[in-house]
Amino acid sequence: MTSIWELANPQLRDLAVYQPGKPIEETARELDVDPGAITKLASNENPLGPSPKAIHATRAAAENAHLYPDGGGFYLCKAIAARLGLAPENIISGNGSNEVIEFLGHAFLNLDDDVITSEYAFIVYKLIATSFGAQTIETPSPDFQQNLDAMLDAITPKTRLIFIPNPNNPTGTLISQRKIDRFMSRVPENIIVVFDEAYFEFLDNPPDTLRFVREGRNIVVLRTFSKIHGLAGLRIGYGIAGADLIEVLQKTRQPFNVNSIAHAGALAALNDDAHQRETKRVVDEGRAYLQEQFTEMKVRFVPGMANFVRVNVGDGAAVFERLLARKVIVRPLKGYNLPEWIRISVGTMDQNKKCIAALKDVLK
Numbered sequence: 626m627t628s629i630w631e632l633a634n635p636q637l638r639d640l641a642v643y644q645p646g647k648p649i650e651e652t653a654r655e656l657d658v659d660p661g662a663i664t665k666l667a668s669n670e671n672p673l674g675p676s677p678k679a680i681h682a683t684r685a686a687a688e689n690a691h692l693y694p695d696g697g698g699f700y701l702c703k704a705i706a707a708r709l710g711l712a713p714e715n716i717i718s719g720n721g722s723n724e725v726i727e728f729l730g731h732a733f734l735n736l737d738d739d740v741i742t743s744e745y746a747f748i749v750y751k752l753i754a755t756s757f758g759a760q761t762i763e764t765p766s767p768d769f770q771q772n773l774d775a776m777l778d779a780i781t782p783k784t785r786l787i788f789i790p791n792p793n794n795p796t797g798t799l800i801s802q803r804k805i806d807r808f809m810s811r812v813p814e815n816i817i818v819v820f821d822e823a824y825f826e827f828l829d830n831p832p833d834t835l836r837f838v839r840e841g842r843n844i845v846v847l848r849t850f851s852k853i854h855g856l857a858g859l860r861i862g863y864g865i866a867g868a869d870l871i872e873v874l875q876k877t878r879q880p881f882n883v884n885s886i887a888h889a890g891a892l893a894a895l896n897d898d899a900h901q902r903e904t905k906r907v908v909d910e911g912r913a914y915l916q917e918q919f920t921e922m923k924v925r926f927v928p929g930m931a932n933f934v935r936v937n938v939g940d941g942a943a944v945f946e947r948l949l950a951r952k953v954i955v956r957p958l959k960g961y962n963l964p965e966w967i968r969i970s971v972g973t974m975d976q977n978k979k980c981i982a983a984l985k986d987v988l989k
Contacts, residue, residue, distance in 0.1 A: 634758070636755055646954065647667060656950075658952065664954065664980060666970040666971070666977075670855070671852065671854070672971065672973045673855060675855040675856055679855070679856060681893065686888075689885065694885035694888055695888065696880050699713070701892045704892055709865065711839075716863055717863060717866075719862050720882050721851065721860040722864070725845070725874070726750065728878060729845065732873050732874055732877050733817060734758075736758035738785045739761075741762045741764065741786070742761065742788040743764050745766050747794050760783075764778075771789065773789070773804055773805070773807070777812065780813065780816065788819045792828070794824070794933070795956070795958055797935055798930065801832065816843070820847065821847045823847065823849045824930070824931035827852070827905060827908060845874075847864055848865070850862060850894055853901050856891060856894055859886065859890050861883055861887040912934060912971045914974065916934060919936060935963075936966065937966050941967045944987055948983050951983040951986065
């Protein structure tokens with residue numbers, strides 16, 4: 626009998642499946658405890674939950690769930706564009722910003738093309754490139770910092786896309802405006818540069834990449850409603866680019882790719898400045914607390930710029946399991962070739978303190 630793998634696209638055979646943070650419900654079942662007893666600090670989620678305005682808007686939108694959504698997300702794209710000083714034609718919405726990455730693959734990647742990204746960068750870039758039969762070139766990251774000069778040196782005649790997450794997940798490091806400007810002055814115009822800015826709103830002084838959109842450069846800036854807006858469960862993000870580039874990406878987008886409830890929640894969250902400010906305050910305070918504790922514990926960590934901190938615990942997988950037994954979920958980083966490390970999301974102060982107490986117990 627013919628194996629189904631003989632019929633499938635060959636690049637899928639060895640493609641790893643993305644492993645998300647362990648869910649609360651699954652952990653609660655395994656430990657036979659109430660889900661409310663679990664502290665999840667694994668997926669960089671908003672510790673305060675969704676914007677209250679978004680909750681109200683999604684409940685109202687659910688009453689019309691029998692109707693198809695606005696296919697292009699007209700009102701949301703218009704609102705995002707107004708905030709950024711751009712036109713709606715510069716915005717495309719996606720089922721999470723991950724879907725916009727997939728649009729880029731459909732639009733620009735062919736078999737044996739090259740994609741460049743940094744070592745330890747968000748693993749989805751490599752997974753999507755592989756699914757389109759493209760090769761991923763991962764450049765070295767000395768001290769876990771992305772090296773833009775190395776990316777330039779890695780360019781080949783087949784290079785189509787360069788992915789630059791900033792801040793990077795899972796390392797938490799940030800590339801400066803000066804380095805970005807120098808990189809953009811040297812990158813060939815026929816290569817599309819993708820700045821993934823999922824954690825943009827957590828930065829005090831974020832680099833300005835939208836200037837390159839305004840200059841007409843071939844770049845795409847990715848942002849999301851999953852992090853500071855607290856809408857990870859609704860799966861909605863967006864891409865920002867020149868109108869001609871967005872027009873190409875629109876050709877790859879499925880009709881009704883973002884549901885109407887997500888559109889309503891995102892539009893309300895976008896305008897809830899108070900929730901964003903409070904989230905940033907809680908995250909800034911919690912991140913400082915975690916890093917102070919790691920310093921006192923003499924545990925190596927990489928100072929974070931977003932809503933998570935990466936910590937060297939010697940054996941990430943083992944510590945993950947031991948914390949799990951104490952009803953705390955973190956993220957082991959073996960899949961990123963960082964087996965000694967775990968990533969801890971910033972939670973509420975109560976959650977942060979519970980995590981630190983459990984980690985001290987595990988490491989003592």
